Each structure stands twice: as structure tokens, then as C-alpha cells.
Amino acid sequence: MNRNELVEALFEEFDTNRDGVISRGEFVELVRCLFGEHGVATSREIFDEFDANHDNVISRDELVQLVIEHAI
Numbered sequence: 001m002n003r004n005e006l007v008e009a010l011f012e013e014f015d016t017n018r019d020g021v022i023s024r025g026e027f028v029e030l031v032r033c034l035f036g037e038h039g040v041a042t043s044r045e046i047f048d049e050f051d052a053n054h055d056n057v058i059s060r061d062e063l064v065q066l067v068i069e070h071a072i
């Protein structure tokens, strides 16, 4: 699975309202899956780090960066 396929799979799983972006609420579930309960405590910081354009949602491009930096 390449990165784009992985990001698509993550959106498929965690963009529960299908609006094409990951909200903070959806992001918590994504972090719980990727990093476990330990990650949930820092999910706000991770969100702020990767919400590059500060529009308060995580787009596909931003999620790609998270996948790259965390070598998922």
C-alpha cells in the first residue's frame, strides 16, 4: 500500500461524515487507532502541528504529511 492509498484508507475509515476532511473529533479516533491511548492525550498538539493552513480540519494533503513524518 503506498502513501496515497493509505491516506485514502484512513479517510474511508475516519471521515465519518464524508465531508472530505478530518475534524478534531474524527482526528481523535484516527490518533487512537494509529498511536493508541497514549496518543489521544497529545492528539490536540498533533492536530495543531499538522493543520498547516489552520482551517481547523485535516485535509488529505495534511494527512499525507502526518503519514510521512510518523513513518506510518
Ligand SMILES: [Ca+2]
Binding pocket: 014, 015, 016, 017, 018, 019, 020, 021, 022, 023, 026
Ligand atoms: Ca469529516
Ligand SMILES: [Ca+2]
Binding pocket: 050, 051, 052, 053, 054, 055, 056, 057, 058, 059, 062
Ligand atoms: Ca487544515
